[in-house]
Structures are given as structure tokens and as C-alpha cells.
Amino acid sequence: MDADKHFVVGVFNDEDVLLDGIRKVRSGGVKIQEVYSPFPVHGIDDALGYKKSRLPIAAFLFGMTGTGLALLMQFWMLGYDWPMIIGGKNFASLPPFIPVTFELTVLLAALGMVGTFLIVSDMKPYKWPRQFDIRSTQDMHVMAIDLAANAGKSKEELKRLLNESGAVEVNEKSFE
Amino acid sequence: MQVTSVVRDPLVTGGKTIKDVSHDISRHVENKPTKLWWMAMAVSIALLLWGGYCVGVLLWEGVGVWGLNKTVGWAWDITNFVWWVGIGHAGTLISAILLLFRQRWRMSINRAAEAMTIFAVICAATFPLAHMGRLWLGFYWALPLPNTFGSLWVNFNSPLLWDVFAISTYFTVSLVFWYIGLIPDFAVIRDRAVAQGNKIRAAVYNALSFGWQGGAKTWMRYESVALILAGLSTPLVLSVHTIVSMDFATSVIPGWHTTIFPPYFVAGAIFSGFAMVLTLLLITRKVFKLEDYITIYHIELMNIIIIVTGSIVGIAYITELFISWYSQVEYEGYAFYNRVVGPYAWAYWSMMTCNVISPQLFWFKKIRTSLVATFVLSIIVNIGMWFERFVIIVTSLHRDYIPSSWTMFYPTWYDVGEYVFTFGFFFTAFLLFAKFFPVINMAEVKSIIKSTSEKQ
Numbered sequence: 001m002d003a004d005k006h007f008v009v010g011v012f013n014d015e016d017v018l019l020d021g022i023r024k025v026r027s028g029g030v031k032i033q034e035v036y037s038p039f040p041v042h043g044i045d046d047a048l049g050y051k052k053s054r055l056p057i058a059a060f061l062f063g064m065t066g067t068g069l070a071l072l073m074q075f076w077m078l079g080y081d082w083p084m085i086i087g088g089k090n091f092a093s094l095p096p097f098i099p100v101t102f103e104l105t106v107l108l109a110a111l112g113m114v115g116t117f118l119i120v121s122d123m124k125p126y127k128w129p130r131q132f133d134i135r136s137t138q139d140m141h142v143m144a145i146d147l148a149a150n151a152g153k154s155k156e157e158l159k160r161l162l163n164e165s166g167a168v169e170v171n172e173k174s175f176e
Numbered sequence: 177m178q179v180t181s182v183v184r185d186p187l188v189t190g191g192k193t194i195k196d197v198s199h200d201i202s203r204h205v206e207n208k209p210t211k212l213w214w215m216a217m218a219v220s221i222a223l224l225l226w227g228g229y230c231v232g233v234l235l236w237e238g239v240g241v242w243g244l245n246k247t248v249g250w251a252w253d254i255t256n257f258v259w260w261v262g263i264g265h266a267g268t269l270i271s272a273i274l275l276l277f278r279q280r281w282r283m284s285i286n287r288a289a290e291a292m293t294i295f296a297v298i299c300a301a302t303f304p305l306a307h308m309g310r311l312w313l314g315f316y317w318a319l320p321l322p323n324t325f326g327s328l329w330v331n332f333n334s335p336l337l338w339d340v341f342a343i344s345t346y347f348t349v350s351l352v353f354w355y356i357g358l359i360p361d362f363a364v365i366r367d368r369a370v371a372q373g374n375k376i377r378a379a380v381y382n383a384l385s386f387g388w389q390g391g392a393k394t395w396m397r398y399e400s401v402a403l404i405l406a407g408l409s410t411p412l413v414l415s416v417h418t419i420v421s422m423d424f425a426t427s428v429i430p431g432w433h434t435t436i437f438p439p440y441f442v443a444g445a446i447f448s449g450f451a452m453v454l455t456l457l458l459i460t461r462k463v464f465k466l467e468d469y470i471t472i473y474h475i476e477l478m479n480i481i482i483i484v485t486g487s488i489v490g491i492a493y494i495t496e497l498f499i500s501w502y503s504q505v506e507y508e509g510y511a512f513y514n515r516v517v518g519p520y521a522w523a524y525w526s527m528m529t530c531n532v533i534s535p536q537l538f539w540f541k542k543i544r545t546s547l548v549a550t551f552v553l554s555i556i557v558n559i560g561m562w563f564e565r566f567v568i569i570v571t572s573l574h575r576d577y578i579p580s581s582w583t584m585f586y587p588t589w590y591d592v593g594e595y596v597f598t599f600g601f602f603f604t605a606f607l608l609f610a611k612f613f614p615v616i617n618m619a620e621v622k623s624i625i626k627s628t629s630e631k632q
Contacts, residue, residue, distance in 0.1 A: 015626070038194065038364070039623035040395040048392055053400045059408075077320060077329040086333050099338040099419055103345040106412050110349045110405060114356060117401045118386065121394045123359075127387035134367040137360070137390055139194040139622075 006148065006174045007033065008158045009132045010167035012141040015041045021143070021165035022047040028161050030153060033144040036136035055113055055120075062112025063105045070104035071097065132173050143167070187281055187624060190468035194622045201614045202365050204464050206372075209611050212463055217607050224600030230593020231306065239309050241590040248573045248585040253303045254423075255565040256595050259448070260300035261343065261420055262441070262561065265413055266449025267293025268350060271357070272409035275402070281477055283620040284469040288460060289453045290354040291613070295605040296452070297347045299598035304339070306594060335422040342419040346412055353405045356398070360619040363388035417442045424568065430511035431572035434499070440492035447485035447531070448561035450478050454554040456606065458547060460615060469616050472545050479544035482557065486535030489564075493532065507577065515571045519584060523567050530560025 010025075012018040018041065025032060026049070035044060045052075078084065079092030089096075118124070136142035145158055153161075155172070162170045192200070209217075234241055244251055267289040274282035308314045316323050318340045320330050330337050362385035369378035388394075421441035424432035454475065461470040500512040515524045534556050538544040543553075575582045609615070 034391040034393065036390045037392065037395060038198075038390065039360075039619045040399050041392070041623075044392045045396045050393055050396060053397045055397055055400050056404060059404050073320065074332045078332055082327065082329055084328075084331070086331060089333065096333040099335075099415065100332055100341045102411075102415060103338075103341040106408050107345040107348060110352055110408050113401060113404060114352050117397055121397055123386035123388065123394075125383040125386055128382060129387045129389040131367070131370075131389070134370050137363045137367045137388075138198045 005176075006146075007132060007172070008145045008147065008155060008162065009171045009173050010143040010145070010162035010165070011133060011135065011169040011171070012143065012166060013139070013168050014166075015141065017166040018141045018143075019043055019047050021162075021167065024165040025143070025145070025161055030145060030158065030161060031149045033146040033149065036132060036142040036144070038137050038139060038141075041141070055117060058116045059109045059113035062116075063109030065112070066105040066108030067101055069108070070101040074100060130175055133171070144173070185471075185473040187284065187471070187473070188469055188621065189471050192468055192625065194625050197618050197622050197625065198364050198368065200466070200469070201361075201616050201618050202368050204610070205365055205612060205614060206368070206377075210463070213607060213611060217604065220600055220603035220607060222600070223596050224604055227593050227595075227597020227600045230590050231302075231597050234306060234590050234594065235311060239307060241588060243586045243588045243591055245583055245585070247576060247581045247583045248570060250573065251570055251585045252566075252587055252591040252595065253307045255562065255569055256598065257300050257303035258420055258441075258565045259562050260296045260303075260598065262417065262445035262448045262565075263452045263558075264293040264296035264300070264346075264350075264449065265417060265442070265445035266453045267291070267296075268346075268353075268409050268413040269446050269449065270453070271353060272406040272413065275406040276410060280624050281474055283624060284466075284616050285453065285457060285474060285478075286620075287354075287357065287613075287617045288457055288610075288615050290350065290357070291606065291609045292449075292453060292456055293350050294347065294354060295602050295609075297343065297350065298605075299602050301343060301347070302598060302601075303594070335419060335426050338419045339423060342416045346416045349405070349409055349412060353402075353409060356401060356405065357617055357620075358613060359385050359388050360390060360398075361614040361617065363390065364618055365614065414442055417445045429572050429576075430505070430507040431500075431515070431568065433508075434496065436492060436495060436499075440489070440496075443485045443488035443492065444531075444561060444564060447482060447489055447535075448558055450482050450485070451554040451557035451561070454478055454482075454550055455558070458551050458554070460610060464610070464615060466616065469621065472547075475547070475550055476541075476545050479538045479550060482535050482553075483538045483544075486531060486557070490532035493528065510575075511572055514575055515567060518571065518575070520567065520571045520574070523563050524571070527560050527563035527567050530556045531564060534560070 010021070012021060015037070018035070018037075022032065022035065022044070026047075032048065035048065037044070074097045075092050083091035085091075132144045133140065133142045143162070145162075147155065147158075150158065159170045188197075242251075242253070267286075270282045270289045271286040274286075305311055305314055308317060315321060318330065318337070320332075362381045366378050366381035366385055369375075369381060418438040418441070421437035425434060425437040427433060457470055458475070461467055497512055497516070500508045503509070515521070534553055537549070537553065543549045570585050574585055
């Protein structure tokens with residue numbers, strides 16, 4: 001059996017049942033591939049044992065890059081490359097440079113973080129996702145269990161476990 | 177299974193289920209546009225075409241076709257610029273600041289409000305661009321690009337340059353925030369198209385949704401992205417109108433040179449923005465039959481924000497008058513005396529009536545829960561806010577330090593034409609958005625259905 005191709009799919013219609021179901025399935029020693037939901041379910045990351053996202057760190061680093069580049073640009077342009085006398089003020093001083101520095105900090109933090117998000121989540125316009133059940137974007141929560149990753153369990157065992165965990169429907173799905 | 181709070185009004189009425197949400201919102205994208213939509217589109221495009229002609233003449237002939245003169249060098253262009261930027265602010269306030277405050281009533285109105293923000297900022301940007309005269313050279317004047325003057329860089333001490341950075345950052349971040357919110361909803365439409373067997377629509381909306389799948393891990397990252405974008409947008413939106421107000425406040429023109437401007441402008445921006453959101457949403461909810469999602473409760477809450485910000489604006493007007501007397505500066509005093517009783521007194525008193533007096537009517541529950549009254553007052557507020565900018569700009573300029581140069585400002589058809597052009601663009605863009613994009617954030621509304629939907 002090829003890895004990542006044959007799945008047992010449980011369909012849930014309520015987020016609270018789903019959360020209990022996830023805990024039950026995982027305590028049965030089954031590895032869940034992923035759970036697909038139409039909306040973010042509160043507490044699902046804990047139930048699935050996911051670690052906190054590190055995107056905030058990426059955003060902070062991008063933001064700091066923006067701050068640094070903005071200050072460097074302004075001090076270099078007006079302080080070093082071509083100093084200009086404007087209203088008898090200093091060639092380069094920090095206070096009037098704050099607005100542009102702030103804006104570039106925000107700009108780089110936002111774009112950098114969103115770019116990182118798209119890359120780590122492998123999202124791109126020309127990609128067609130692997131759909132276990134198209135109702136997962138409508139009104140159902142869909143739990144996919146990879147058969148190859150749970151070699152110790154039989155298909156029937158997994159199906160029974162999903163039924164016991166509150167799935168309203170249990171299907172099989174294979175991809176080429 | 178539905179749990180209803182006993183203390184709060186339901187946010188979604190009519191006993192909707194999660195499935196109904198997908199259906200009610202997506203069907204407008206899937207069905208052919210209605211006759212009403214085509215009629216509205218025809219009017220918008222007519223405005224756009226006539227306005228486009230005026231903009232064409234403006235670019236061909238130069239800024240001289242406007243009614244500006246030596247004394248009044250800024251008039252309708254900057255008035256319209258500030259007006260449109262201000263309108264945009266409500267979208268960010270709803271989507272970012274209310275997200276940080278965990279206000280769930282924002283969820284059914286944030287999508288349309290953010291779309292309004294983006295289109296309003298584009299409209300705003302056309303005015304400074306047109307005022308540059310030679311649009312095609314604008315890049316060299318506004319951005320720090322190497323140039324043939326050796327390189328003579330842009331002036332980072334100037335609030336006008338801060339504006340360039342503030343507005344372009346604001347536009348970009350708002351666009352990204354809006355689009356990130358749209359991604360899961362595009363996937364909803366894609367999967368409905370798959371079920372309906374419409375291959376073309378499925379492919380288009382899949383591309384728009386970046387192949388969204390909605391896995392728990394992606395949702396987790398997605399929520400963290402949304403929260404940080406909200407955190408970034410909040411100071412950003414405050415900075416944008418602060419910087420816009422500094423275009424005036426850092427000058428030495430009486431009536432402009434005041435420290436009250438940043439908070440006063442930000443409050444005014446939110447005030448006018450909410451009025452525009454109400455104008456648009458009252459029409460959208462009617463045309464698309466979204467009464468169960470955008471309820472009277474939502475409208476009432478927005479009207480309460482209008483009372484708060486309208487009162488802040490009112491206090492700012494009175495403070496300005498008081499300070500101009502209290503400062504005992506002759507020029508400052510005259511600038512305000514001239515505003516109140518001078519040749520532009522009609523504009524001043526229109527502003528006072530529309531912005532300070534009329535929103536106070538919302539203290540009556542009957543008025544703030546009435547659709548007709550809200551619609552009328554939302555338009556009055558926007559007229560008032562336009563006059564506010566006109567009063568600040570033109571009355572301070574038209575009688576300057578030298579009485580021999582005193583004059584009046586008279587707009588030409590080209591001034592009017594460019595304003596009409598932005599209206600044409602704004603409504604065309606909004607109508608296209610309402611037709612092809614989901615107008616309500618389905619994913620967010622679905623997440624609150626269980627706790628805040630009305631029990632049948």
C-alpha cells in the first residue's frame with residue numbers, strides 16, 4: 001500500500017463532538033492526518049497536539065527589518081548622500097523620520113508574515129487541494145486518517161473507532 | 177443544540193444553520209445579476225465615463241482647468257482626498273480594532289466595510305496624483321528613487337511625503353488583510369461549484385482561494401496571521417489620519433496650525449466612515465436579502481459609534497473656537513471669526529448642523545433603530561464631513577495674511593468632474609465586489625452560529 005494515498009474519512013457535524021472525537025481517536029493510538037473544518041474551531045490545536053505557530057516571530061523579524069531599512073535609507077539619503085538644508089533644520093534627525101520608519105515597519109511585517117504563511121501552508125493559486133470531502137468547506141468537519149501511517153490498525157478497526165467517536169458518516173477515500 | 181445568550185441580542189436571526197450561511201451568501205455569486213444590479217451598474221459607469229472625460233481633460237490641459245487660484249491653491253482636490261481617506265477608516269476600525277476587542281458583531285459587516293476601505297483609498301489617491309499635474313513623473317517626486325538630479329532625494333521631513341508612505345502602506349496592508357479574509361470563502365464557492373458541476377467557476381475560485389483546504393493547522397496559522405494583521409492595522413489606521421492631519425498641522429496657516437488636529441481628524445474619519453458603511457450596507461442588505469445577517473442590532477451598534485465619534489468631533493469644533501479666542505493671536509482669531517460669520521459661513525453652519533446636531537438624534541432608540549432615519553442621517557453626516565474639510569481648507573486659505581490677495585474659490589466643472597469620477601469608480605468597484613465576491617465573511621459567521629443564532 002502506498003503511503004499518503006488511502007484514507008479513512010470521518011465526517012462530523014458538530015464542533016464539540018469533533019473535539020471529543022479527536023481526543024478519543026488519538027487516545028486509541030491512531031495518528032490523525034488532518035482535520036478539515038469550514039471555520040476555525042476553538043481548542044482544536046490542543047486536541048490535535050499542535051505546537052503554537054511561530055508566525056508571530058516571523059512577523060517581528062520582518063518588522064524589525066523594515067525599521068532598520070527605513071532608518072538606514074533616510075539617514076543615508078538625507079544625512080550622507082545629499083544633505084539638504086530644509087528650513088534651517090538638522091540634515092538628519094530622528095523625529096521627522098519616525099512616520100516613514102513606522103510605516104515601513106508595518107508594511108514589511110505584514111507582507112513578510114503573509115508571504116511566510118502562504119509558503120509554509122503550501123498555498124498557491126495553481127494548486128488544486130486534495131479534497132477528502134467537499135463538505136469540509138461548507139458545514140461539516142472532516143477527519144482524515146492515513147492508512148499507511150496506522151499500519152498496526154485495520155481499516156475496519158479505524159472505521160469502528162470513528163463511528164464510536166461521534167462521526168455521522170465514515171467513508172474511504174483514495175488518491176492516485 | 178443551539179445555545180442563546182440571555183443578555184445579548186442574537187447576531188444572526190431567522191434560525192439559520194451553518195449550511196444556510198453558505199447558501200445565502202454564495203448564491204449571489206452564482207446567480208445571474210438582478211435587474212437592479214444592472215441599473216445601478218449603468219448609472220455608475222455613466223458617472224465613471226463623464227468623470228473620466230474630465231480627468232482626461234485635466235491631464236491633457238493641466239491643473240489650470242480647476243478653479244484654483246494664487247490664494248486658494250488647495251481646494252476640492254485635497255477636500256475630496258481627506259474625505260475619501262476618512263471614509264476608508266471605518267473598514268479598518270471594524271475589521272481590526274473590533275477584532276482586538278473581540279466584538280463579534282463585526283463579523284457580518286467587516287467584509288463589505290473592508291472592501292469600502294480599499295475602494296475609498298484608491299479614490300483618495302487619485303486626487304494628489306492628479307494634483308501633481310504630470311502624473312507620469314510622480315514616481316520620481318514621491319518615491320525615493322535614484323534620479324538624474326544626482327540623486328536629489330525626496331524630503332523625508334515633509335508630511336506630504338509621510339502621506340505617500342502612510343497611504344500606500346495603508347492600502348497594501350488593508351488589501352492583504354481583506355484578501356486573507358476572503359480566501360476560505362472563495363473555497364466555499366469553489367466547492368459549491370464542484371458540487372454543481374461548474375468547472376470554470378471551480379477553477380477560477382480555486383485560484384482565488386490559493387487552493388485553500390481548511391486543515392486545522394492552516395486554520396491555526398491563519399488565525400494567528402489575522403490577529404497580527406489586526407494588531408498592525410490598528411496603529412496603522414490611526415497613523416494614517418494623523419499624518420493626513422499633519423499635512424495641515426505642521427504648516428503655519430491660521431486655523432491649521434493646531435495640535436488638536438490628529439485626534440480630531442481620526443474621530444472625524446471614523447465618524448464619516450461609519451456613515452458610509454451604513455449607507456452601503458443598508459442598500460446591500462436590502463438588495464441581497466441579508467436581513468438575517470445584518471440585523472437592526474448591527475445597525476443600532478453602528479449608530480452608537482456615530483453618536484460617540486460625532487460628539488468627539490463636536491467637542492473638537494468648540495475647542496478650536498475657544499482656543500482661537502483664548503490664544504489671543506490676532507490671525508488665529510480672525511481665521512475662526514471668518515469661518516463663523518465670513519463669506520463661507522453657510523459652509524460652516526452646514527457642517528455644524530450635519531455633524532454636530534443631526535447625529536444627536538440617534539440618542540432616541542426609535543431613530544437609531546429606524547432604517548429610513550439611519551439611511552438619511554448617514555448621508556447627511558457624509559455631506560457634513562465633506563463640508564468640514566472644505567471649511568478647514570478653503571476658509572483658512574482664501575483670506576490670508578495680505579488683504580490685497582483675498583479672494584473666493586469657485587469650482588469649475590472639472591473640479592466637479594473629478595469628484596464624480598471617484599464616485600463612479602467607487603460604486604462600480606463596490607457593485608463588482610458585491611456580485612463576484614462573498615459580501616459577508618462566511619467562515620466567521622459560521623463560527624458564531626452555534627452561540628449567537630436566534631433559536632427557532
